[in-house]
Structure formats: structure tokens, C-alpha cells
Amino acid sequence: MADRGKRTYSRRSLHGKVAHTLGTRIMSGEYAPGALLPNEDTLSGELGVSRTALREAIKVLTSKGLIESRPKIGTRVRPQRVWNLLDPDILAWSLATRPVLEFIDKLLELREMVEPGAAALAARNHTPAQAEALRLAFAGMVAAPDLDAWNAADVRFHQALMAATGNELIASLGALIDLALSTSFDFTAKHIPAPRQGLPLHKILLERVLARDVDGAQEAAHALLKDAKATVAEIKI
Amino acid sequence: MADRGKRTYSRRSLHGKVAHTLGTRIMSGEYAPGALLPNEDTLSGELGVSRTALREAIKVLTSKGLIESRPKIGTRVRPQRVWNLLDPDILAWSLATRPVLEFIDKLLELREMVEPGAAALAARNHTPAQAEALRLAFAGMVAAPDLDAWNAADVRFHQALMAATGNELIASLGALIDLALSTSFDFTAKHIPAPRQGLPLHKILLERVLARDVDGAQEAAHALLKDAKATVAEIKI
DNA sequence: ATTTTGCTATTCATCATACAATAATCTGTT
DNA sequence: AACAGATTATTGTATGATGAATAGCAAAAT
Known part of the structure; x- marks a missing residue:
């Protein structure tokens, strides 16, 4: 019912679902700022999707300022200060997990x-x-x-x-x-x-x-x- | 000089560059709203990158509301009305190509x-x-x-x-x-x-x-x- | 003891390829 | 003319191989 506006990111595509999952996990604090996400193989295994789909989701989250990936380091959640709260997806994910x-x-x-x-x-x-x-x-x-x-x-x-x-x-x-x-x-x-x-x-x-x-x-x-x-x-x- | 804020999307990664290229093309009207982008093989060929890299860029632009892809149809530029102008990248791309x-x-x-x-x-x-x-x-x-x-x-x-x-x-x-x-x-x-x-x-x-x-x-x-x-x-x- | 240098292992980055899913279009039948 | 099915173009997903970056460690030099 809350999908009146067509501005939130599609949940129909696989990578969209993955982005949604990870996004809400970050918003809820399950992956807190500064923390590392599990590595690609682990995560794709856990979520039951290919590396391709996971990777595309990661890129989306990166482009919204939520995370940052570097070789040998992993993928780290960035501080809230740089999240783009004016992004419709972030807003929706945030609303889904916060008072x-x-x-x-x-x-x-x-x-x-x-x-x-x-x-x-x-x-x-x-x-x-x-x-x-x-x-x-x-x-x-x-x-x-x-x-x-x-x-x-x-x-x-x-x-x-x-x-x-x-x-x-x-x-x-x-x-x-x-x-x-x-x-x-x-x-x-x-x-x-x-x-x-x-x-x-x-x-x-x-x-x-x-x-x-x-x-x-x-x-x-x-x-x-x-x-x-x-x-x-x-x-x- | 203009990259003081670290909120714009990285141009260091390949898919980031591609997103930047396509984003500015859309902002400049080279790919106008309603128009179809060249298909994946053509575009990846033109830009000299793999389909993977192009695809990741496409996903980023999709998540910002700029485009919309469907099988057998292609990737279409969405109307300006649904672009998220409050996104730092879109803003930067737009500033790069507009008065x-x-x-x-x-x-x-x-x-x-x-x-x-x-x-x-x-x-x-x-x-x-x-x-x-x-x-x-x-x-x-x-x-x-x-x-x-x-x-x-x-x-x-x-x-x-x-x-x-x-x-x-x-x-x-x-x-x-x-x-x-x-x-x-x-x-x-x-x-x-x-x-x-x-x-x-x-x-x-x-x-x-x-x-x-x-x-x-x-x-x-x-x-x-x-x-x-x-x-x-x-x-x- | 401290600093520097070089090695190595880990992780993401990119590429190439294969196959699946989808839907517009064509084609033949009724 | 209308419908059903086959065709086909395009994106969607998966996988394996190779490349590049770098933290952390170890060895060497100071």
C-alpha cells in the first residue's frame, strides 16, 4: 500500500530485493556504521543469490552513500552522516525499521x-x-x-x-x-x-x-x- | 576542486566512470526522456567495458530513478519528473551540463x-x-x-x-x-x-x-x- | 629498538561466457 | 479477422577465471 509513489527502488528484480534486504539491515543497525559486511561469497551464499546479483545491489547501496568497498578490506558501512537521507529508498528502508x-x-x-x-x-x-x-x-x-x-x-x-x-x-x-x-x-x-x-x-x-x-x-x-x-x-x- | 564533499559517486571504479558518462549523457539530453539507450552489447562495446561493468552502472542509474530496463524492451530514460534531483550525483551531473x-x-x-x-x-x-x-x-x-x-x-x-x-x-x-x-x-x-x-x-x-x-x-x-x-x-x- | 622494505594472503574488480526469463512480433490456422 | 503458438531480441542471472589493491606480517637494514 505504501508504494503509491513510483520513486522507490523496484523490488521485482533480484538485485533490488537484495538491496532492500541489505539496506534495511543497515538501517536497523544489524550492520552498524563502521562494521564490515560479510564477504561476497559468504553473503551471496547466505542470501542464496549469485555474486552478480549481490554485486549489483552493493553498487546501488554504494551509490547511495551507505557503504564503501575496497579490495582486501571488504565492504564497510559508512557513518550515518554521509548517508543521503533524501533518497526515497533510504527513507523507505529507514521508515521500515525505525519508530x-x-x-x-x-x-x-x-x-x-x-x-x-x-x-x-x-x-x-x-x-x-x-x-x-x-x-x-x-x-x-x-x-x-x-x-x-x-x-x-x-x-x-x-x-x-x-x-x-x-x-x-x-x-x-x-x-x-x-x-x-x-x-x-x-x-x-x-x-x-x-x-x-x-x-x-x-x-x-x-x-x-x-x-x-x-x-x-x-x-x-x-x-x-x-x-x-x-x-x-x-x-x- | 569541486570534490570537497565526499558524497558524490566515485569515479575511480570503472562502473562509476560509466555511470558518470551515462548520467551526463542523460542530463545533457543526448539520451532524452522516453528514448531507449543502445542495448547492452552495443553500449559496452562503444564504451569499451565489459557487460558486467555496464550493468552495474545501469543498476546505479536505475536506483536513482533515471532509467528503467525491461527484457525485450530495452533501457528507457524515465521522465524528468521522477528523477531524484536531491541526489548528489544527479546534481553534479546536471551542473556539469547545464547553464x-x-x-x-x-x-x-x-x-x-x-x-x-x-x-x-x-x-x-x-x-x-x-x-x-x-x-x-x-x-x-x-x-x-x-x-x-x-x-x-x-x-x-x-x-x-x-x-x-x-x-x-x-x-x-x-x-x-x-x-x-x-x-x-x-x-x-x-x-x-x-x-x-x-x-x-x-x-x-x-x-x-x-x-x-x-x-x-x-x-x-x-x-x-x-x-x-x-x-x-x-x-x- | 626502530624503520624500511618486500612478501603474501585476502578481498574486491573486471571480464567472458552461458543460459534463463520475458514480452513484442511474426506466422499460420481457424 | 481473431486467436494461438513459435520466433526472436533483450535484459536477467549465474559462474569461473584472472587482475589489482592493500593490510598485515616478516625479514632486513639502520
Whole structure:
């Protein structure tokens, strides 16, 4: 269910599965930073795959900054500091093995830094097509029959908003936030019935963006985040 | 010169070189989104490497969302929308083939969204060790004998600031910004003599963060960005 | 005693080749 | 025209052989 976004690495290919396995092991601390992974033959034996598949997985993890291989040394887990936490796979692996609530706070901090500014940019820069996408996503939220549909539309709305900034970097960041959001939605859905009060707030945000009300859009985004924070606080109790 | 951060993918290994080659070709549009790459045998022949090495590079690019391979179909470049622009390698490849100035504007937009908030967080959350790192980086800027040293210390200062937020996500984002910054420094250095006026502004930011002056730190970060924007504007003339 | 040098074993790096899996395309039949 | 099956092009996986790098040790030189 959490694979809405197609940005996480495929688990269909063998090496993809292996990368997933090793990635989660690293995230969970089973292979801690500084530690050596078992050597190629041992690992490929343990996982029941060929050296080829293992090797390709290793290269993927290396390219994400997680590990580092050298002849005669082996393959070592690099310090967390150099992990690229903004990588969708790393994020997903990390979410799969860590306390979600703690992460949600960090995510909220990031959103608070990014989203009001993004809303302001979107208000200033959006094209007609992007405005239409926003309207459509909002309509999806209005018409949502259940919580799942509502969350999906919510994610689409955010995506459209980030795209409307006209800044690809910010759009990428938005996609990452959405990935994290959909995961935490899956989590909160288990803990709270139906937090759908967000609708009027989204409506205000939409209207102000479309009206190119830069400051107003920023404020509206801020209000939305405040609401999200309140929801999280409720769960914690 | 631009490899200060060790977060970009190694070019020492063969498959790393191949990934770099293909990555830049994709960024430059030589392989446009939707297009098929030459098949494995052709490509490995053209590049003069074995299928294994090519394959490992392909897997790396796949994991970054750039391409997608399927049997009997081939390997296709995915739409830009799903590229992970927050990946250090993609960023570097993109910077190598695109007009830098245009990118600097986008980067400034992102920084404007992120850095004031980060400064505020750092003011609130920094630990003694992180405070020391900030002081050290600032001292490096003061003592810098030339522009290169100054820029290096500047990057360290930003890194320390982002780390001091206590939010790993933000720290990762900071690392990315720093990578982009050091590249654009290399660029601006060719166009403008010595923009070292930033020192007093950095000093104010440092003092306010250390004094846990949340609002003041935010303001100071904002002032710094305003200065950076002025510098960019000067180059454009 | 300390430093230097050279050897060796271990591990990853690369290559070449074979075969399997997949799916688009063609081909013949109904 | 529609369907079923064979063909074929392409990536996916596996394996064995050889190469290159280097940590750790031992021997030699200082």
C-alpha cells in the first residue's frame, strides 16, 4: 500500500530485493556504521543469490552513500552522516525499521521550513496547467469516499503545489515529503479515526494560491501544518 | 576542486566512470526522456567495458530513478519528473551540463526556504559540540588566506549550522546545498574578484545562534541570503 | 629498538561466457 | 479477422577465471 509513489527502488528484480534486504539491515543497525559486511561469497551464499546479483545491489547501496568497498578490506558501512537521507529508498528502508512517531516530528520540522515558502512561490509562479492540477486534486479530496482516497488526494494536492513552484529542486523535495507522508498516513490511520477537518484549510490554501496571494498562501500553508501538528499531538496522547 | 564533499559517486571504479558518462549523457539530453539507450552489447562495446561493468552502472542509474530496463524492451530514460534531483550525483551531473546561472537562482529559492528556518532550529537545539564546530568554522573564515580557503570554510560553516538543527533530514539537505554551493563558488570565482563582505553577516548569525536567539538567528540567515542574492545579481550584469 | 622494505594472503574488480526469463512480433490456422 | 503458438531480441542471472589493491606480517637494514 505504501508504494503509491513510483520513486522507490523496484523490488521485482533480484538485485533490488537484495538491496532492500541489505539496506534495511543497515538501517536497523544489524550492520552498524563502521562494521564490515560479510564477504561476497559468504553473503551471496547466505542470501542464496549469485555474486552478480549481490554485486549489483552493493553498487546501488554504494551509490547511495551507505557503504564503501575496497579490495582486501571488504565492504564497510559508512557513518550515518554521509548517508543521503533524501533518497526515497533510504527513507523507505529507514521508515521500515525505525519508530515512526519520532520521524514524523522531524518531517514536520522540514515541512514547516519548506511548505509555506513553497506555497508562496506557487502563488507567484503557477501556470494555468498547474492551477488546473491543483483544482483537480482538491476536487479529489472533496469527493473522497474514504480515508484512503482522501489521503491519496491529499498527496496529489501537495505534489501539485510543489510542482507549481516552478522549481524542480523543490518539486523533488516535495515528492520525498509525499513519500514519507503516505507512509505516516498508513501509520496514523491505525491510531485515529478520520482527521478530515483539513478540508476547509486546504480550500483556503487553494484559493489564495490561485488568486496569486503570496502572503496569504504562505499563511494558509502554515495553518495547515499547525493542524497536522495538532493531529500528531493527539495521537501521542 | 569541486570534490570537497565526499558524497558524490566515485569515479575511480570503472562502473562509476560509466555511470558518470551515462548520467551526463542523460542530463545533457543526448539520451532524452522516453528514448531507449543502445542495448547492452552495443553500449559496452562503444564504451569499451565489459557487460558486467555496464550493468552495474545501469543498476546505479536505475536506483536513482533515471532509467528503467525491461527484457525485450530495452533501457528507457524515465521522465524528468521522477528523477531524484536531491541526489548528489544527479546534481553534479546536471551542473556539469547545464547553464549554472539559471540553477543558482533555483538554489537560492531553496536556500531561502530552508536556511532561515534551519538557523532558528539551530539556535534552539544546538549542543555544545555543535556550537564548537560552528565557532571553528567561523574562525576558519576569519583566518582564510585566499578565496578558496574562504569558500571552503564557508561551506563548513553551513554544514555545521545544518548539523546543529538536530534534524538529520535537514542536515542531508544542507549537505546537498553545500555541494551545489561549492560548484557555484567555482563558477562565480571566475566572474567576480573577492566577495568577502559576508564576514560580519556570518558573525552576527554565529552570535545569535550561540545566544539561542531564535528569531534573531532567522533574521541573520535571511540577511546573509540577501547578500548572496546581491552578489549573484552583480555577476549577471 | 626502530624503520624500511618486500612478501603474501585476502578481498574486491573486471571480464567472458552461458543460459534463463520475458514480452513484442511474426506466422499460420481457424 | 481473431486467436494461438513459435520466433526472436533483450535484459536477467549465474559462474569461473584472472587482475589489482592493500593490510598485515616478516625479514632486513639502520
